[in-house]
Amino acid sequence: MNMSKTAAWAIGLSLCAGLEARAGDDPLPAVRFEDQRFEPSELAVPAGAPFQLRVVNGKSEAVEFESFELNRERVVQPGEEVVVYLPALAPGTYRFFDDFHKDAGEGRITAR
Amino acid sequence: MRLRILAAIALALGAAQAVRFEESNPPVEGDVHPPPDVETGLRSACYDCHSNETRWPWYSSLAPISWLVYRDVSEGRRRLNFSRWSDYLADPGTRTEKLEQIRKLVVLGDMPPWYYSAVHPSSRWTDLQRDEVLHWVDAEIAASPATP
Numbered sequence: 001m002n003m004s005k006t007a008a009w010a011i012g013l014s015l016c017a018g019l020e021a022r023a024g025d026d027p028l029p030a031v032r033f034e035d036q037r038f039e040p041s042e043l044a045v046p047a048g049a050p051f052q053l054r055v056v057n058g059k060s061e062a063v064e065f066e067s068f069e070l071n072r073e074r075v076v077q078p079g080e081e082v083v084v085y086l087p088a089l090a091p092g093t094y095r096f097f098d099d100f101h102k103d104a105g106e107g108r109i110t111a112r
Numbered sequence: 113m114r115l116r117i118l119a120a121i122a123l124a125l126g127a128a129q130a131v132r133f134e135e136s137n138p139p140v141e142g143d144v145h146p147p148p149d150v151e152t153g154l155r156s157a158c159y160d161c162h163s164n165e166t167r168w169p170w171y172s173s174l175a176p177i178s179w180l181v182y183r184d185v186s187e188g189r190r191r192l193n194f195s196r197w198s199d200y201l202a203d204p205g206t207r208t209e210k211l212e213q214i215r216k217l218v219v220l221g222d223m224p225p226w227y228y229s230a231v232h233p234s235s236r237w238t239d240l241q242r243d244e245v246l247h248w249v250d251a252e253i254a255a256s257p258a259t260p
Binding site: 068071072073074077082083084085086087 | 190191193196199201202203204205206210211
């Protein structure tokens with residue numbers, strides 16, 4: 001009985017460790033909005049492959065990630081994050097901004 | 113004096129015609145497909161600025177009105193383009209966002225703008241048309257998949 005409990009704990013712990021390692025290797029590119037700017041403001045992605053972009057709102061008020069060139073628009077509540085699905089991009093630079101704070105700096109995604 | 117003012121205005125209007133913008137309708141990439149009654153409503157009130165199927169009116173070639181028309185169409189297409197609706201489907205969160213904005217603007221009566229309705233009487237919806245559009249928007253929002 002004790003042996004099986006120990007084995008169950010061991011399996012559980014190794015699963016948790018595996019999940020943590022996966023989270024640490026998060027493949028999604030991300031931008032965080034804080035202090036009136038996106039960080040990083042420049043992001044490079046491979047051209048020709050669909051990807052997902054994690055947008056994190058580090059502010060205490062809602063922000064709106066918007067890009068006319070990428071045809072995307074997402075409201076992100078304070079302290080939350082969203083995943084934006086993007087198609088394969090042609091090589092080039094695509095701007096994005098916070099439509100709720102137009103005075104804030106804009107960001108760029110460069111597809112290479 | 114009056115003649116000089118009129119001549120100056122005519123000269124300015126003439127010079128303004130030199131600043132032209134291209135009246136383009138890019139290809140439709142993936143149109144929205146609402147029920148027919150709703151589509152009729154959207155086409156009559158929204159499509160001139162929010163699609164790639166703009167019916168460019170005769171005065172859109174006449175500066176300075178043409179500048180305002182060009183600005184409205186460019187900005188309208190950037191904000192919401194029914195001809196690129198299928199691209200919104202690839203990001204369900206963006207699609208829901210667009211639908212919620214349509215709902216808000218229709219409820220507030222902010223779209224179409226008053227000056228557009230003034231020269232396009234067919235863009236004025238009846239209460240029934242408005243309700244049909246809102247019903248469609250609500251159904252689409254309800255059917256939207258959850259987004260992370």
